Amino acid sequence: MNSAGPSSSSSRPWGLLLVLLGLGTLLTLASDPLQTASGTQNAFLRVDNLVANVATPMSWMAIMALGATLVILTGGIDISVGSIFGLSALATAAVLQRFAVDASAWLVLPTALAVALGVGTACGLVNGLLVAGLRIHPFIVTLGTLSIFRGIGLVAVRDKTLPSLGEQLPTAFTEGFVGARWNVGDTFLQPVPMIVMLVCTVIVGVYLARRVGGRQLYALGGNEEAARYAGLPTTRLRVRVYALAGLLAGVAGLLSCGFYQSANTATGEGYELAVIAAAVVGGASLQGGRGTALGALLGALVIKLIENGIDILREIDLGLFVLPISKEYSKILIGLAILAAVAVDRLGEVWRRARAAG
Amino acid sequence: MGSLARGSLSVAAVDARGIVKRFAGQVALRGVDLRVAIGSCHGLLGENGAGKSTLGRVIAGVHKPDAGELAVMGKPARWTSPRDALRAGVAMVHQELAFCPELSVAENLHLGRWPTRGGFVQRRAMESAAREALVPVGLDIDPARAVGSLSTAQEQLLQIAQALASGARLVVFDEPTSSLDDAECQRLLALVQRLVREGLTVIWVSHRLPEVLAICDRMTVLRDGEMAGELEGSNATEERLVEMLVGEHRELRAAKAETAPPPRDLAAPAEQAPAFLRVEGLQGERGLGPIDLEVRAGEIVGLEGLLGSGRSRLLATLFGLLPRHAGRVFVGDTELPPNNVRAALNAGVALVPEDRKRQGLVLGLDAARNVALGQEARWQRGALLDLAAEQHDTHAALAELDVRGLRPGAAVAALSGGNQQKVVLARWLSQSPRVLLVDEPTRGVDVGAKAAIHARLHALAASGTAILLVSSDRPELRALSSRVIPMARNVT
Numbered sequence: 001m002n003s004a005g006p007s008s009s010s011s012r013p014w015g016l017l018l019v020l021l022g023l024g025t026l027l028t029l030a031s032d033p034l035q036t037a038s039g040t041q042n043a044f045l046r047v048d049n050l051v052a053n054v055a056t057p058m059s060w061m062a063i064m065a066l067g068a069t070l071v072i073l074t075g076g077i078d079i080s081v082g083s084i085f086g087l088s089a090l091a092t093a094a095v096l097q098r099f100a101v102d103a104s105a106w107l108v109l110p111t112a113l114a115v116a117l118g119v120g121t122a123c124g125l126v127n128g129l130l131v132a133g134l135r136i137h138p139f140i141v142t143l144g145t146l147s148i149f150r151g152i153g154l155v156a157v158r159d160k161t162l163p164s165l166g167e168q169l170p171t172a173f174t175e176g177f178v179g180a181r182w183n184v185g186d187t188f189l190q191p192v193p194m195i196v197m198l199v200c201t202v203i204v205g206v207y208l209a210r211r212v213g214g215r216q217l218y219a220l221g222g223n224e225e226a227a228r229y230a231g232l233p234t235t236r237l238r239v240r241v242y243a244l245a246g247l248l249a250g251v252a253g254l255l256s257c258g259f260y261q262s263a264n265t266a267t268g269e270g271y272e273l274a275v276i277a278a279a280v281v282g283g284a285s286l287q288g289g290r291g292t293a294l295g296a297l298l299g300a301l302v303i304k305l306i307e308n309g310i311d312i313l314r315e316i317d318l319g320l321f322v323l324p325i326s327k328e329y330s331k332i333l334i335g336l337a338i339l340a341a342v343a344v345d346r347l348g349e350v351w352r353r354a355r356a357a358g
Numbered sequence: 359m360g361s362l363a364r365g366s367l368s369v370a371a372v373d374a375r376g377i378v379k380r381f382a383g384q385v386a387l388r389g390v391d392l393r394v395a396i397g398s399c400h401g402l403l404g405e406n407g408a409g410k411s412t413l414g415r416v417i418a419g420v421h422k423p424d425a426g427e428l429a430v431m432g433k434p435a436r437w438t439s440p441r442d443a444l445r446a447g448v449a450m451v452h453q454e455l456a457f458c459p460e461l462s463v464a465e466n467l468h469l470g471r472w473p474t475r476g477g478f479v480q481r482r483a484m485e486s487a488a489r490e491a492l493v494p495v496g497l498d499i500d501p502a503r504a505v506g507s508l509s510t511a512q513e514q515l516l517q518i519a520q521a522l523a524s525g526a527r528l529v530v531f532d533e534p535t536s537s538l539d540d541a542e543c544q545r546l547l548a549l550v551q552r553l554v555r556e557g558l559t560v561i562w563v564s565h566r567l568p569e570v571l572a573i574c575d576r577m578t579v580l581r582d583g584e585m586a587g588e589l590e591g592s593n594a595t596e597e598r599l600v601e602m603l604v605g606e607h608r609e610l611r612a613a614k615a616e617t618a619p620p621p622r623d624l625a626a627p628a629e630q631a632p633a634f635l636r637v638e639g640l641q642g643e644r645g646l647g648p649i650d651l652e653v654r655a656g657e658i659v660g661l662e663g664l665l666g667s668g669r670s671r672l673l674a675t676l677f678g679l680l681p682r683h684a685g686r687v688f689v690g691d692t693e694l695p696p697n698n699v700r701a702a703l704n705a706g707v708a709l710v711p712e713d714r715k716r717q718g719l720v721l722g723l724d725a726a727r728n729v730a731l732g733q734e735a736r737w738q739r740g741a742l743l744d745l746a747a748e749q750h751d752t753h754a755a756l757a758e759l760d761v762r763g764l765r766p767g768a769a770v771a772a773l774s775g776g777n778q779q780k781v782v783l784a785r786w787l788s789q790s791p792r793v794l795l796v797d798e799p800t801r802g803v804d805v806g807a808k809a810a811i812h813a814r815l816h817a818l819a820a821s822g823t824a825i826l827l828v829s830s831d832r833p834e835l836r837a838l839s840s841r842v843i844p845m846a847r848n849v850t
Contacts, residue, residue, distance in 0.1 A: 206742070209745075210742040210743045210745070215727070215734055216731075216732075218722075218723060219720045219731050222721065222722045222723055223721065223722075225716055225717050226717055226719055226720050226731070227731070228679065228699070229709065229717045229718065230732030230785070231702075231703045231732040232731070232732050
């Protein structure tokens with residue numbers, strides 16, 4: 001990481017943008033030129049690298065980070081997103097493999113959407129009802145459902161991978177939709193996951209800023225008792241954020257299934273950590289009451305850029321000495337990014353407290 | 359009085375010169391001098407935001423001054439933590455209580471220095487030492503009891519006992535009576551007077567003039583972070599203090615006129631007015647009730663009683679926040695279902711809660727969003743909220759209560775207590791409630807804000823709202839109410 005970020009969290013989006021700019025500049029300068037058919041290009045700053053290796057693989061993570069931000073905003077946590085993601089991808093593959101390979105898009109796409117979003121929302125609803133209804137701590141609830149949702153996939157799909165041997169998902173869903181290619185010069189892009197990610201960010205952003213239910217989440221997370229005294233439907237809001245987090249994990253599962261044309265019982269294992277990390281790096285406060293959709297997107301981008309940078313670079317020349325970089329470093333660097341983000345958050349909190357005390 | 363006779367002339371308990379303290383650009387203290395004689399009780403007064411608590415905290419080592427010299431008992435004090443101050447014999451009794459609720463009285467008293475033998479805590483030794491430490495403050499409780507089970511007043515006595523046991527010779531009290539009822543308050547004042555007679559030096563930070571006049575030998579008044587004046591206890595009067603507190607530029611006289619009791623003709627038509635709020639045989643949590651009462655349109659009914667008599671519980675039960683076990687509640691002709699805040703709101707009931715920081719405000723959000731809280735749907739145009747209209751309306755509601763010049767986006771945590779209370783009030787008043795339940799509307803609020811809040815409540819009643827008021831401030835209750843109902847042990 002090049003920078004610890006901004007000093008105040010009210011300027012958090014700007015600070016994150018600065019971090020991203022610095023990270024991008026560093027990667028551009030440090031990466032080797034690459035010979036391609038159309039001449040010499042920077043290995044990092046290339047449209048197809050940025051889309052294929054950054055934007056596309058970050059799509060599922062960013063979409064789930066939007067859901068995680070909603071939950072964290074209310075002071076909750078959802079560590080079952082990886083399992084919901086995996087289960088909805090599996091369910092989508094299981095249903096779609098029954099269709100003919102050349103089945104009509106009008107038949108295939110609505111089915112895929114209904115299955116993936118339905119499974120995701122149902123899982124999220126279970127989380128929400130357990131958290132709000134039984135007043136169990138969300139960490140415990142989702143720790144339990146993390147295991148259960150994963151287990152359902154293991155029991156239902158004995159083959160481990162779908163589509164089963166000899167089957168294939170309808171092309172109207174895979175190459176025709178999620179994996180659709182746009183030819184750009186001598187290469188091609190697959191922009192659909194990225195576009196869906198951006199659309200989801202805008203929708204969640206508008207929901208948080210301009211819809212009653214979204215804005216009330218800040219109050220619920222900031223001070224639940226005051227929210228109750230003000231007459232907010234706190235239980236309903238709480239159930240809703242977990243359902244929405246599940247819905248978004250379903251969207252992510254749909255994209256992953258279509259893009260990779262398959263799903264596995266291990267799909268999404270361990271994703272919850274990257275997702276929560278993206279939300280936190282993006283400014284969501286685990287104490288509740290703070291977080292934005294744009295932050296979730298940028299947080300996911302920071303994490304993906306670090307991973308991509310490590311893929312591209314072999315060493316960073318720091319002038320005095322040459323820092324060797326290999327894939328093994330990515331975990332450490334991402335960890336440092338999370339800690340830096342939280343430290344900045346903490347400093348902002350101390351600063352606000354001191355201000356309030358005056 | 360007689361501090362000169364007892365205290366040494368050369369050495370002061372506190373000698374502060376030119377103390378400056380800033381918080382993130384806001385100046386809380388702009389070069390304050392303070393001299394406190396040994397063995398005296400020194401009052402520190404000021405409106406909210408005047409800097410009195412900050413000065414108290416600087417002396418107790420909670421805050422580090424940005425500039426200025428501080429000497430305690432003749433020695434320069436450059437403390438970086440309350441621990442340093444405690445080592446030099448200075449302790450603080452906090453407004454918000456600072457114990458571990460799950461631990462026992464004895465464990466809390468000796469926190470950080472539990473007697474051990476071979477790594478094991480000597481519980482019995484600790485408890486007998488605690489029993490001894492409780493004697494000077496007259497607190498007769500089992501030291502094995504969990505602190506969480508004590509009342510606020512008992513916890514406060516425990517803080518004093520802790521200060522004395524750790525050898526404090528100077529104790530700073532920060533708004534110690536703000537959450538005590540009358541009787542507890544009197545006991546605390548008597549205790550402090552006794553301790554001062556026995557040689558303790560006390561700095562008493564408060565905005566309650568009568569108690570300061572009753573116990574302080576000398577008083578310093580702060581205004582806007584500066585010294586506004588100092589008075590000897592013998593020639594201090596409430597009027598002179600108020601003059602110093604608010605300065606000459608405030609419309610004090612106007613404020614006073616507005617706090618006067620309502621004219622008779624205002625209370626009179628209430629006799630014939632319809633009962634807006636009718637409660638029949640209400641029973642609630644922890645033995646509340648049965649309660650019958652009526653509040654008519656345009657009437658302010660005061661509920662008078664001690665802490666714990668069930669007043670706040672009654673209001674919360676009426677509003678649907680606490681479960682109602684039996685009885686019926688009518689607003690006009692509509693009967694309210696139990697435990698349903700939404701239904702109460704829809705029927706035109708509003709509750710201004712007792713504890714603005716815990717129940718009233720989301721401290722991290724700005725004033726406008728706190729005013730809008732719970733009624734955001736009012737600004738929905740089509741699918742989205744009209745944020746400009748929301749800003750406009752909420753700021754208008756705040757301006758009506760004389761809260762102006764707020765920076766959009768600035769958290770309400772940074773506002774003074776008076777302005778915070780006005781933000782809570784603005785939320786409920788902007789909904790033009792038919793029935794307003796008000797719990798401690800002016801607790802910890804300065805004189806000017808208090809007058810403004812009283813004026814608004816009168817105006818609201820005059821426009822036909824039925825108001826049910828709870829206040830521990832007896833003069834306030836008497837002045838505001840057209841009718842007072844005594845409440846004791848959960849019943850009226």
